[in-house]
Amino acid sequence: MAWEKGKERLQKALSGFLEMPKDVLMDYPKLTMIGNVQLVLENHRGIVEYSEEKMRILVTGGQVEIRGQQLILKTILPEELVVEGRIKEVIFDL
């Protein structure tokens, strides 16, 4: 555990020092939103729950919850997914 924490701290320091984006070095999810109609999420780990109103997506270190109406999963690829619909909330549970 102590080793894990040390590694994480080192990674954070390194990414700050090298000015590397955090999603590349630390596997953080990268979310891109176009208005409230489209959301592109990179670096996902899988889907936990999926319905028209609520979607929970597993990411490194926790979950991302998307609430809205008429949500559809436009595309799902091993690393990336695209959600479309009327998005109301994006909740981070990290």
Next chain:
Amino acid sequence: MRKWWSFWLGFLRIRIEGKHLEKFINLSANRGVPLFDLRREGPDRMSAKVRLDGFRSLRHVARKTRSKVRIEERSGFPFAMTVVKNRRSIYIGALLFIFTLYILSTFIWDVDVVGNEKVDKQIILEVAQSQGLHVGRWKPTIDLRESERAIMNNVPGLEWVGVYAKGTRIVIEVEEKVMPQTPPVAGVQHIVAAKEGIIQRILVLVGEGKVKEGDKVQKGDLLISGLIYAPEKLDDPSQKEEDKPQDLAILEKVQAKGEVWAQVWYEKIIEEPIHLEGAIPTGEVTSQWRIKWRNQETIIKGPSESPYEVSKEEVYIRTPLLWRNLQIPVELVEKEFYELRPYRQERSVEEAIVSAQDRFQREVKENLTPSARILREVVSPQPAEPNLVKVKITIETLENIATSQTFEGANP
């Protein structure tokens, strides 16, 4: 781009029923099977689109998650092909069409001759015909180089022949022999005056000079004769001293050659208005397009009449070509209206005279032989009506007035 690609690969719309749909999505994504347009349709039902090449591995996923997969709709090129497979005659017909087109394209459909001006096209085509260059011949049996040689040998007046196939067209490109123009008449000739003038210098190369310097000649007068008569006084000692080959009393006919330089006058009385009036285009153009079919004309674009007060019209007729030389009986007529603006140029009397002089000089220079030069120019004003100038312009030039004239029909 992705849509286009998935059309060729083909895709399926499927309906998945099961308890663990999230697991189904995760598993298929991990296996690298992309799902598109996932839509939840109920607590344990959803629909999705999947590419045809990924569908096979979905079965495995479905078995693992204990869900049922049903195909709702098939679309894309592979499914269109299965329709073709079922209707064999369509398939055969399409193949036959392509095959026929290919076979027909190996025949000659047109023979064309390019570049002939003096040589008759028909003569070239006849020779080509005998060499097998005719409509309906199978292309692989034609030896282009051989027919080039044959046309070259059998048609006179050709410098070069190139035969090449352009698809189903055979183009025979010829280059005609250009004969030198300079040897005018091979026979005997006189030198006569081309213009009226006073002889300044005469240089006889061949023949007998008939005029002296200072003589006034009219147009058509004999200057150097090609007929050489025997000397009249044979007993004259001075004549005997000269080494003449035609000592005999018969005459000889030669091709007279020489230069005759003469002073030539050009005179003209010119009336010129002092103030110039006219109309020049302003640069404004409006075009009108009409379609003409038989006798009916319909304006499709532009105004019906000229939008300008003063204007000039120009009409272009364009006949659209349907294909090669198939014409459709419809003409496209474009009419262009150019706006004109009246103008008035105020000039002084001197300016008017200078402009008249320029105009006359240009007129004269067009008729001069290349080596001629202008010696003198005299302008004398004449009485004229108001607003007009009247001048008499005389231009004096020195030019070679010699031109040849055959006399084959002359007495022996």
